[in-house]
Amino acid sequence: xxxxxxGPAAATAAVTAIRVTMRVDGAEVAADVDRPGESLLSTLxxxxxxxxxxxxxxxxxxxxxxxxxxxxxVCACLVATAQCEGREVQTVVGAVPRPVRDxxxxxxAVQCGFCTPGLLVAVADLLRREPDxxxxxxxxALAGNLCRCTGYEKIxxxxxxxxxxxxxxxx
Amino acid sequence: xxxxxxxxPAFHRPAAVDEAVRLLAEHPEAVPVAGGxxxxxxxxxxxxxxxxxLDLTGVAELREWADEGxxxxxxxxxxxxxxxxxxxxxxxxxxxxxxxxxxPQIRNRxxxxxxxxxxxxAGDGHPPLLATGATxxxxxxxxxxxxxxxxxxxxxxxxxxxxxxxxxxxxxxKAAGPQQFLKVGTRNAMVIAVCSFALxxxxxxxxxxxxxxTADYRRHALAVCAARALxxxxxxxxxxxxx
Numbered sequence: 001x002x003x004x005x006x007g008p009a010a011a012t013a014a015v016t017a018i019r020v021t022m023r024v025d026g027a028e029v030a031a032d033v034d035r036p037g038e039s040l041l042s043t044l045x046x047x048x049x050x051x052x053x054x055x056x057x058x059x060x061x062x063x064x065x066x067x068x069x070x071x072x073x074v075c076a077c078l079v080a081t082a083q084c085e086g087r088e089v090q091t092v093v094g095a096v097p098r099p100v101r102d103x104x105x106x107x108x109a110v111q112c113g114f115c116t117p118g119l120l121v122a123v124a125d126l127l128r129r130e131p132d133x134x135x136x137x138x139x140x141a142l143a144g145n146l147c148r149c150t151g152y153e154k155i156x157x158x159x160x161x162x163x164x165x166x167x168x169x170x171x
Numbered sequence: 172x173x174x175x176x177x178x179x180p181a182f183h184r185p186a187a188v189d190e191a192v193r194l195l196a197e198h199p200e201a202v203p204v205a206g207g208x209x210x211x212x213x214x215x216x217x218x219x220x221x222x223x224x225l226d227l228t229g230v231a232e233l234r235e236w237a238d239e240g241x242x243x244x245x246x247x248x249x250x251x252x253x254x255x256x257x258x259x260x261x262x263x264x265x266x267x268x269x270x271x272x273x274x275p276q277i278r279n280r281x282x283x284x285x286x287x288x289x290x291x292x293a294g295d296g297h298p299p300l301l302a303t304g305a306t307x308x309x310x311x312x313x314x315x316x317x318x319x320x321x322x323x324x325x326x327x328x329x330x331x332x333x334x335x336x337x338x339x340x341x342x343x344x345k346a347a348g349p350q351q352f353l354k355v356g357t358r359n360a361m362v363i364a365v366c367s368f369a370l371x372x373x374x375x376x377x378x379x380x381x382x383x384x385t386a387d388y389r390r391h392a393l394a395v396c397a398a399r400a401l402x403x404x405x406x407x408x409x410x411x412x413x414x
Contacts, residue, residue: 016179016180017180018180018181018182033180033182034180035180035220035222036180036181036182036221036222036223036224037210037211037214037219037220037221037224039211039214039215058212058215058216059212059215059216060208060211060212060273060274060276060277061361063274063276066276069279072252072279073275073276073279074276074279074280075276075277075280077211077215078206078207078208078211078212078277078280079207079211079280080182080204080207080211080214080224080226082182082184082224082226083204083207083226083228085184122275122276140275140360141275143274143275143359143360143361144273144274144275144276144277144360144361145274
């Protein structure tokens with residue numbers, strides 16, 4: 001794929017795009033990316049119609065587009081789709097246990113909701129690594145997810161509620 | 172005879188350093204990318220529109236670190252999150268700096284190699300590397316070379332890295348004593364440094380007890396003298412109107 005395209009095949013659409021195959025929320029998907037710098041966020045939303053990850057700052061500041069890439073939270077806007085060949089992507093649809101989502105609703109952690117998918121993914125990752133985090137750890141883990149509505153207190157309450165529910169669910 | 176084919180978007184995925192530098196020599200237009208935390212911002216904002224990219228995240232040897240006895244050799248593609256989690260005991264200054272980079276999402280992707288290649292004066296990795304006398308390893312199709320960190324930075328966003336070269340590793344001496352990293356910004360998280368400071372203390376030389384003073388007294392007096400001397404040279408260097 002690194003050779004310059006020559007001959008009749010060069011004119012066809014197949015060789016002017018980069019085919020990327022990856023798993024998104026458990027399903028195998030393929031995307032044809034027409035520039036090497038296309039972000040995973042653009043591919044998810046604009047090519048695949050998967051709008052769980054939100055597009056806000058496109059510079060890795062706000063965390064609205066947070067997804068798990070091979071299990072680690074990353075900003076989808078800063079990942080080139082072509083870097084995801086053969087890799088596992090989980091958006092808010094596939095990454096978040098039910099108790100986390102329910103806790104956000106119960107504790108009023110959602111206002112406009114734009115930051116919520118990214119926060120849910122970040123919280124799911126935190127609780128997978130640390131089942132009962134203290135406030136300082138929660139604040140550190142969510143430092144890359146901006147919310148301009150809630151003042152964060154309700155979000156931190158929701159993390160504690162989710163942690164308690166998930167602890168109760170464990171045998 | 173034949174007309175030029177339309178530019179084809181290319182995304183090169185080398186699996187080894189040899190292959191990466193060969194591809195870079197063959198395709199000098201290809202922009203190297205690892206975590207993408209700087210490059211992708213430029214791409215998203217149309218400040219850069221690379222027609223080809225060279226992905227370093229598939230090069231396993233760049234994503235490993237190795238204990239070399241009195242130093243640690245860190246592959247240029249080891250993300251900050253791993254430096255913080257795995258190297259804090261032996262490289263406390265660098266680990267402290269890594270912990271202040273961006274957010275968890277950024278630290279999962281951003282790398283020391285990218286920090287060096289970008290050579291921004293705000294790069295959080297630079298002060299501890301300078302304070303500890305690290306060595307940068309660079310590879311190209313012509314071979315490998317090692318550059319002392321003090322000779323690596325040539326100016327804001329300028330480094331000793333030449334076209335066709337990649338940063339492959341940084342060798343950082345293990346801490347011989349306490350280390351500090353301090354960074355000033357508008358808040359604690361997600362901050363690009365206004366300024367930052369790293370200090371590595373090598374306390375190997377120990378004061379002695381003798382007839383002119385005890386070791387304790389000498390330690391105390393040295394601390395007073397060191398603080399006073401640093402304040403005075405700093406004041407002298409930054410005096411607005413010299414007498």
